[in-house]
Amino acid sequence: MATILSRRHSQVKPGGAEVPGLWDKELLLLSRSPTRAQVQTVGFVALLVGAVVLISLLAPQKALARIDEFVPVYDTMMMLGFVLNAAMLFSQAPILRSRGSLALATGYLFIALITIPHAITYPFAFPGQRLLPAGLSTPTWLAVFMHTGFAIAVLAYAAFKTTDAQHPMRHWVVKPALILCIAGCVVLVILLTVLATLGESLLPQLLRNTSHFVPSTNAFFNFLPLLLTVGALLALLRKRPSVLDLWLALALWCWIAELLIAAITTVRFSASWYLARIAGLLFGAIIPVVVVSATNRVYAQHALLLTMQRREREGRLLTMNAVATAMAHEIKQPLGSIVANAGAGIATVSRATADHEQALGLFQLIEEEGHRAAEVVDSIRAMFVDRPSDKVQVDINELVRETTGLVAGELKTWRVMLQLLLDERTPSLSVDRLQMQHVLLNLLTNAIEAMSSVSDRPRVLVVRSASSGAAVLLTVEDSGSGIESGQAARIFDAFFTTKPHGTGMGLALARAIIESHGGRIWATPAQQFGAIFHVQLPLSSSLDGIGAAT
Numbered sequence: 001m002a003t004i005l006s007r008r009h010s011q012v013k014p015g016g017a018e019v020p021g022l023w024d025k026e027l028l029l030l031s032r033s034p035t036r037a038q039v040q041t042v043g044f045v046a047l048l049v050g051a052v053v054l055i056s057l058l059a060p061q062k063a064l065a066r067i068d069e070f071v072p073v074y075d076t077m078m079m080l081g082f083v084l085n086a087a088m089l090f091s092q093a094p095i096l097r098s099r100g101s102l103a104l105a106t107g108y109l110f111i112a113l114i115t116i117p118h119a120i121t122y123p124f125a126f127p128g129q130r131l132l133p134a135g136l137s138t139p140t141w142l143a144v145f146m147h148t149g150f151a152i153a154v155l156a157y158a159a160f161k162t163t164d165a166q167h168p169m170r171h172w173v174v175k176p177a178l179i180l181c182i183a184g185c186v187v188l189v190i191l192l193t194v195l196a197t198l199g200e201s202l203l204p205q206l207l208r209n210t211s212h213f214v215p216s217t218n219a220f221f222n223f224l225p226l227l228l229t230v231g232a233l234l235a236l237l238r239k240r241p242s243v244l245d246l247w248l249a250l251a252l253w254c255w256i257a258e259l260l261i262a263a264i265t266t267v268r269f270s271a272s273w274y275l276a277r278i279a280g281l282l283f284g285a286i287i288p289v290v291v292v293s294a295t296n297r298v299y300a301q302h303a304l305l306l307t308m309q310r311r312e313r314e315g316r317l318l319t320m321n322a323v324a325t326a327m328a329h330e331i332k333q334p335l336g337s338i339v340a341n342a343g344a345g346i347a348t349v350s351r352a353t354a355d356h357e358q359a360l361g362l363f364q365l366i367e368e369e370g371h372r373a374a375e376v377v378d379s380i381r382a383m384f385v386d387r388p389s390d391k392v393q394v395d396i397n398e399l400v401r402e403t404t405g406l407v408a409g410e411l412k413t414w415r416v417m418l419q420l421l422l423d424e425r426t427p428s429l430s431v432d433r434l435q436m437q438h439v440l441l442n443l444l445t446n447a448i449e450a451m452s453s454v455s456d457r458p459r460v461l462v463v464r465s466a467s468s469g470a471a472v473l474l475t476v477e478d479s480g481s482g483i484e485s486g487q488a489a490r491i492f493d494a495f496f497t498t499k500p501h502g503t504g505m506g507l508a509l510a511r512a513i514i515e516s517h518g519g520r521i522w523a524t525p526a527q528q529f530g531a532i533f534h535v536q537l538p539l540s541s542s543l544d545g546i547g548a549a550t
Contacts, residue, residue: 158236
């Protein structure tokens, strides 16, 4: 299903071939690990399906009211769902280059196609019309073929998963393989339809008449697809299943329920016969619903993530522009003095009667100005752009809630649990709202990134607020890798970063903003894992004006 939902980069080889290794596996249903909630949901539905099987065992084998339109409607719904699944998987095949996805797509297409002759050969479906030369057992044999074919497709999908991860198909092989799968599927359905219709007399009879099955024969020929389906289910769950594997396993469990009920059913249109069709319909509906909902959820997360990245990119551009402006402004004067003194020194030593004392003094001035310029460079810790004060009364708790909403997509992407422990008695502050939000965004983003590699414990982000005397205290705590010894005093320095691609300006600017409000910011190790960042702001603060934030 929705296997490829996103990618980190957009590097593409000539001819449209995707470069391996660029796809974010955490965002792919094929490889993403299911959450505890998803496992619990699947388990609950599986129990309900098991209850349906138990009910069908107790239901009397007695024909109920015959609904002639039931089978055509049932087959139409099944066909639409499976066509949707097949179309999504086939459309993603050129991108993923996955043999398993291709096999699964072919299985869904096989079911979608074979439901057509099954619907039009079913007795009572089209009274008075003979669309195909069907016998009594034709639709039942087509159902047996349907279950058997899809179970084989899932077994192939499970077998190819490991191979696909290490050796994806070559890009020039994908399109011919896709065409071959579709053509082969169409030919196979035609051959099986001919066998079940014109060759129906060559196959064992599964029905005595239009309403009653032959119990022993019907049970025996439902056993093979049942065995294959159980094998496919075990193959999916043999290794750590992905989100797709989990929901596909639930769909197979629904089909196992249908086959079990079908094996014990002796009368068409009985209670157990209707229950079997309902289980099959649930099988056809599970995957499309999961895929569409997962695709929409990831699309929404990515839209929010792209917005955040665009804001961050703009902030970085402003940061670099402000740094360049600050450096040019601060270094211009010492550099000007260096140039002027150097020129004077050259002129002095160039005279026939050089004044060595004067030249020595000029060179000393050059040395002093050079040291001053170096100190200016070392002292630049953030970017500053002077602008008028823009203080307003801000409810800190409300600002925290608004800012955490901006990183909701990243919290879901990295499966981070957010805990807001906000003291509602915390008073409002007169601060620059935009600057304070930039500080919070920086701390929250850093905390999420610090937990991105954590796999042996829950990823928890805790934000607290409280009033402490004449100040307000905010803390942001994560369960990440923590701060290494010796780095706690340096992480707020400009251009110091522990990230591979960090600029080293985020926390430096955060400290500059907090200090401009008369507050302070510091970091301490958490009790067990991670780090805690503390922000203390006075109830009455003066805002000197700080530049655009990162």
